[in-house]
Amino acid sequence: MSKTLQHIDYTEETELLARFSKALGHPTRLIILKYLSNQSCCYTGDLVGVLPLAQSTISQHLKELKEAGLIDGEVNPPKVRYCINQANWEKARALFSTLFKEDFKNFSCC
Amino acid sequence: MSKTLQHIDYTEETELLARFSKALGHPTRLIILKYLSNQSCCYTGDLVGVLPLAQSTISQHLKELKEAGLIDGEVNPPKVRYCINQANWEKARALFSTLFKEDFKNFSCC
DNA sequence: ATAGTTAATCGCAAATATACGATAAATAAT
DNA sequence: ATTATTTATCGTATATTTGCGATTAACTAT
Numbered sequence: 001m002s003k004t005l006q007h008i009d010y011t012e013e014t015e016l017l018a019r020f021s022k023a024l025g026h027p028t029r030l031i032i033l034k035y036l037s038n039q040s041c042c043y044t045g046d047l048v049g050v051l052p053l054a055q056s057t058i059s060q061h062l063k064e065l066k067e068a069g070l071i072d073g074e075v076n077p078p079k080v081r082y083c084i085n086q087a088n089w090e091k092a093r094a095l096f097s098t099l100f101k102e103d104f105k106n107f108s109c110c
Numbered sequence: 111m112s113k114t115l116q117h118i119d120y121t122e123e124t125e126l127l128a129r130f131s132k133a134l135g136h137p138t139r140l141i142i143l144k145y146l147s148n149q150s151c152c153y154t155g156d157l158v159g160v161l162p163l164a165q166s167t168i169s170q171h172l173k174e175l176k177e178a179g180l181i182d183g184e185v186n187p188p189k190v191r192y193c194i195n196q197a198n199w200e201k202a203r204a205l206f207s208t209l210f211k212e213d214f215k216n217f218s219c220c
Numbered sequence: 221a222t223a224g225t226t227a228a229t230c231g232c233a234a235a236t237a238t239a240c241g242a243t244a245a246a247t248a249a250t
Numbered sequence: 251a252t253t254a255t256t257t258a259t260c261g262t263a264t265a266t267t268t269g270c271g272a273t274t275a276a277c278t279a280t
Contacts, residue, residue, distance in 0.1 A: 025132030
């Protein structure tokens, strides 16, 4: 890695959309989000009961979703209640919507 | 990895959405897709001229987009013309649309 | 104070992703 | 036949992701 990509300056929007996409890019995380949207919110332990994965693994997926901004964790000791971050979820929806809207304006060749 | 996640059986839809998301999870690939949607189609060389990345790196990103089903490569020697795979793109649009539609049905807690 | 509960974090291993330069393949042009 | 053009693939290095069990941290309840 000599030219190294990390320093290309993408637009904010592109970076953000990539970040959201990456977070959505694992089936377990999609399931967590679906679970969250059905239940309003949930505790880590709820997910441990549902998914055939170690508690530490689930905790890690939650961390990634949180770092991507898609969920929030409210400490409620000794539990932590996770909810979808509505503002960012809306932002994600808007970004994906734009991505899928902008194309095929002038498709002619194939 | 003893319990190993690979064998959890997610639904087809979940797997597919994760696959699409993962492919979209890198800024360079988003730029390629945007470029593609503006230009209808393009050759690998066009992208090499636009992105500050090695030809082999770009080729690899194209391969991933192709493997995810988002684009097609039509060999037109010695060039290869890449276009968005409209059917799968539409499928992706539908899956993301569903993902962002289904939630907040019953948000009450936070 | 002690024990119990819950969830994050640490340390580790294996797999995957990202980037590069160099090489190979496939065809067109000379 | 040789050369040029274009793109894929190979080999390699490094970074990140994914998973686990064990431990730690933070608070409750006894």
